Amino acid sequence: NAGVIQTPRHKVTGKGQEATLWCEPISGHSAVFWYRQTIVQGLEFLTYFRNQAPIDDSGMPKERFSAQMPNQSHSTLKIQSTQPQDSAVYLCASSSGTGGSQNTLYFGAGTRLSVL
């Protein structure tokens, strides 16, 4: 089991460019989460999917951020017209998705986005 795989590990974009981040969850896990990590804000929840369906995107900046899960093996986070304040480490996590005590998150190594 390779764990949650995130690509790329580092991405540098110019202001106004688009960035697409990829996540491959652990095989068999039905829930996928995206978080943003910064020194100031800590770990901010962005969005999550269960069985590929979007469940809660309350943390997503509405205008430029979007997330998809076209199949059970990967999810993408797209940021359009990137701004310097989007610079952060973006973390993807998956869980088995069953209720109660089974909602332990398994995190990927993250993608460090730098917007110049």
Added chain:
Amino acid sequence: GDSVTQTEGQVTVSESKSLIINCTYSATSIAYPNLFWYVRYPGEGLQLLLKVITAGQKGSSRGFEATYNKETTSFHLQKASVQESDSAVYYCALSPLDTNAYKVIFGKGTHLHVLP
């Protein structure tokens, strides 16, 4: 909404001394959420340290303990004698118990430095 508060951004402790990292929570969506401590060691991904799903119970792992106190809405992390290898960033987190909601809310994290 639900939230987690960690009052110390950074804690420095000498090796073999005791440690306490404070965590309080506010859960408006559910009375008794699941509570977690996650840890990120240098160069590694974020991983679960311990979890407690029942109020009044204690969780333990790697010499760390945390007790779910519903009266004070606290989940402080403690260790009797820290080691240099415990240097890491520790995140307190909560998740609603509702079977349809697995969103995990994190505190801002506490960076632990253990001096040799």
